Amino acid sequence: MTDSSKAVRVGIEGVFYSLAHVPDLVRYGSKPSRELKANPALEQQLKNQLRSFDAATAYAPHQVYIGNITPAQLSNLAKPWYDNLIEGAASNGRFGDLVDQEWLYSLLAQADQFNLVTLEEKWFHEHTVNHANGKAVRVGPLVEIKTLCEKGALELYAGERLVGAFEPGHAEDASLTADVLLENLAAKVTAAHSLASLLNALKLSPEEIDFVISCSEEAVGDRYNRGGGNLGKAIAEEVGCANASGSDVKAFCAGPMYGIVHGASLIQSGVCNKVAVVAGGSLAKLGMKFESHLKKGMPVLEDVLGSFAVILSQAKTGEPCMRLDSTAFHPVRGGASPQAMAESLAEKALAKLGMRLTEVDRYAVELHNPEITVPSGSGDVPRTNYMTLAALAVMRGQIKKDQMEDFVRTRGMLGYAPTQGHIPSAIVYLGHALDALRNNEIKNALLISKGSLFLGRMTQLSDGCSFLVEKSEK
Amino acid sequence: MNFENQGVIKRLADQYGPENLAVVLGNSEASGVEVFAETVTEGDPSYAGPLAGVSLKIPVYHVLEKDVMAVVPEAMREEKLQLSSLVIDVEPMRQVLQAAREKL
Amino acid sequence: MLNGKKVIAIGERDGVPGPVIAECLEGAGLEVVFQATECFV
Numbered sequence: 191m192t193d194s195s196k197a198v199r200v201g202i203e204g205v206f207y208s209l210a211h212v213p214d215l216v217r218y219g220s221k222p223s224r225e226l227k228a229n230p231a232l233e234q235q236l237k238n239q240l241r242s243f244d245a246a247t248a249y250a251p252h253q254v255y256i257g258n259i260t261p262a263q264l265s266n267l268a269k270p271w272y273d274n275l276i277e278g279a280a281s282n283g284r285f286g287d288l289v290d291q292e293w294l295y296s297l298l299a300q301a302d303q304f305n306l307v308t309l310e311e312k313w314f315h316e317h318t319v320n321h322a323n324g325k326a327v328r329v330g331p332l333v334e335i336k337t338l339c340e341k342g343a344l345e346l347y348a349g350e351r352l353v354g355a356f357e358p359g360h361a362e363d364a365s366l367t368a369d370v371l372l373e374n375l376a377a378k379v380t381a382a383h384s385l386a387s388l389l390n391a392l393k394l395s396p397e398e399i400d401f402v403i404s405c406s407e408e409a410v411g412d413r414y415n416r417g418g419g420n421l422g423k424a425i426a427e428e429v430g431c432a433n434a435s436g437s438d439v440k441a442f443c444a445g446p447m448y449g450i451v452h453g454a455s456l457i458q459s460g461v462c463n464k465v466a467v468v469a470g471g472s473l474a475k476l477g478m479k480f481e482s483h484l485k486k487g488m489p490v491l492e493d494v495l496g497s498f499a500v501i502l503s504q505a506k507t508g509e510p511c512m513r514l515d516s517t518a519f520h521p522v523r524g525g526a527s528p529q530a531m532a533e534s535l536a537e538k539a540l541a542k543l544g545m546r547l548t549e550v551d552r553y554a555v556e557l558h559n560p561e562i563t564v565p566s567g568s569g570d571v572p573r574t575n576y577m578t579l580a581a582l583a584v585m586r587g588q589i590k591k592d593q594m595e596d597f598v599r600t601r602g603m604l605g606y607a608p609t610q611g612h613i614p615s616a617i618v619y620l621g622h623a624l625d626a627l628r629n630n631e632i633k634n635a636l637l638i639s640k641g642s643l644f645l646g647r648m649t650q651l652s653d654g655c656s657f658l659v660e661k662s663e664k
Numbered sequence: 665m666n667f668e669n670q671g672v673i674k675r676l677a678d679q680y681g682p683e684n685l686a687v688v689l690g691n692s693e694a695s696g697v698e699v700f701a702e703t704v705t706e707g708d709p710s711y712a713g714p715l716a717g718v719s720l721k722i723p724v725y726h727v728l729e730k731d732v733m734a735v736v737p738e739a740m741r742e743e744k745l746q747l748s749s750l751v752i753d754v755e756p757m758r759q760v761l762q763a764a765r766e767k768l
Numbered sequence: 769m770l771n772g773k774k775v776i777a778i779g780e781r782d783g784v785p786g787p788v789i790a791e792c793l794e795g796a797g798l799e800v801v802f803q804a805t806e807c808f809v
Contacts, residue, residue, distance in 0.1 A: 228712070481710075526785040526805075529747035556782070558809050567696030568808030574692045574751065574782045581750035591750070609809050642781055642807040650787055650805075665778065669804050673776055676801055685801075686773035688793060690784030696808075700778065727777075727789045731769055735796040744792055748784050 198515040199505035199662050200454035205621045206388035207255055207286035210294040210380050210495040213240040214347040219476030241489040243290040248275035251559045251606035256283025257621050261603035271561055272489050285621040296321040297379040301428050306357050310335050313353040344368040363413045377408040377470030380497035382428040385468050388499040400462045402426040402436035405449035406469045407611050442641030446617040447655040453502045454514045465502045471495025472610045482566035491562045496613035505662040510627045516543050516658040526652050528578045535638045535656040547583040551632035554619035557605040576602035615639035627661050634660040665703045671714040682720040689726050694756040701764040723765050728754045777803035
């Protein structure tokens with residue numbers, strides 16, 4: 191172990207995770223919107239396989255996500271999880287919640303400052319007026335909603351009922367079409383909800399936050415500035431963080447981990463006192479694998495927008511913290527092989543602390559729910575990542591080959607995050623990590639995230655970011 | 665296999681002749697391999713991509729198959745492939761791909 | 769087997785990525801005419 195006095199620690203005050211259940215927005219996910227256009231018959235099949243809010247709430251992986259079930263408990267639950275719903279499951283969790291579609295539509299309307307969203311007035315007053323908390327929301331009669339949709343607005347449905355219209359922001363700007371703005375506004379409001387909920391849970395006032403970093407995968411801008419960004423500041427405003435400014439950190443799925451590193455650096459340097467790192471959901475990824483789910487008679491599982499918020503501040507003795515000095519990146523010269531990635535992101539992070547792979551109590555990797563990914567041939571991503579770490583430990587002589595499964599079982603976990611890109615990438619485990627650290631179940635956890643930069647066609651490289659979390663000693 | 669890559673394979677088959685090509689995969693699990701193999705031999709089984717109904721009959725391998733690993737220089741194999749061969753169970757994939765190659 | 773063939777390498781990010789397959793087969797003296805990495809999540 192390195193000299194403890196040289197350790198650089200930044201406190202993690204808390205984390206909150208939210209899932210917005212939006213079955214009637216699945217049709218606007220990237221894959222469904224293309225497939226439904228090519229094959230309109232799929233639309234009815236898709237609608238037939240959408241699940242209710244209660245079913246989404248009682249879905250075991252979602253209960254893990256919001257903190258009511260631990261990842262370890264998940265491995266003892268009967269599969270398939272979508273057929274073995276949890277009785278008495280609550281939509282409020284230890285460190286998270288599920289928000290239903292009515293509430294999400296209301297959040298969109300409340301956060302809209304450009305007259306993009308109009309809700310049907312009868313539906314609004316019947317269903318969601320209480321969510322608005324007195325904030326102004328644009329409403330109109332059904333005939334107006336229909337007219338807007340005929341002119342090109344996106345239809346917002348609640349089941350078969352047309353309940354709203356989402357207009358484009360500009361007649362000709364491809365960066366301000368209705369679908370782009372819906373994606374961006376959904377990211378904004380889901381992140382804002384997570385941050386507001388976290389402040390409430392920690393009994394902090396929004397004015398105590400001095401910086402908000404947003405790290406989701408949307409692109410906020412116009413045709414001259416397609417990814418101009420700073421959704422962070424828009425989220426700060428929405429939550430009432432009047433003393434905060436913001437900025438965005440973008441790194442594909444590794445964004446949240448980089449966001450925390452940058453936020454922690456602001457704390458460590460003394461530039462800021464309390465930094466919120468937040469991410470909103472990815473509307474584009476809704477229903478990504480819906481075809482294989484339909485083919486296998488499964489419900490459409492990618493019907494939730496995942497978001498989170500973390501608040502960082504000075505480390506406190508005896509409380510969970512992140513070791514800023516353990517931060518590891520994957521350099522340009524680092525190769526693309528799983529071995530090279532594991533060396534850069536696991537071995538090097540630990541080497542900075544004088545630790546071996548076998549001294550990490552828990553690893554958090556890409557924690558995608560295998561029930562979503564396996565039916566479409568995409569495999570069990572967490573398991574592959576854990577086996578890679580175990581294999582590296584074998585190659586370093588730290589464990590034997592026949593101990594690999596044990597390594598995976600004791601230091602890893604089943605995936606449970608929705609396939610929302612940046613959300614499953616290590617950060618999803620932080621809530622359970624904080625609990626496990628406080629309960630002394632674990633001494634540390636290494637969070638490792640990866641980003642597929644090659645998807646943007648600017649580089650062939652892969653990327654990643656990792657750091658250790660532990661309890662702060664004196 | 666994503667449609668973009670199907671399109672490229674189709675273009676390369678037109679350019680070089682499919683009999684001069686081979687596909688080498690790096691999948692982590694067997695579940696996707698069968699579909700990939702069928703796509704470049706018989707055609708896209710989902711009938712949706714550029715290779716829908718296009719039977720290229722290109723032989724498909726997995727990079728971790730013994731015969732493929734054997735041609736890779738030893739140092740490179742150890743540095744870049746050895747760990748993957750501990751992680752990935754190649755045998756089910758080899759069986760699927762061997763069967764696809766024998767059909768050609 | 770692969771001798772004389774032009775290779776198309778389709779990798780997977782968490783499996784063996786495209787650039788790695790390409791490097792290994794080029795090291796074996798084969799011509800790689802295209803490589804890509806698919807990311808399923």
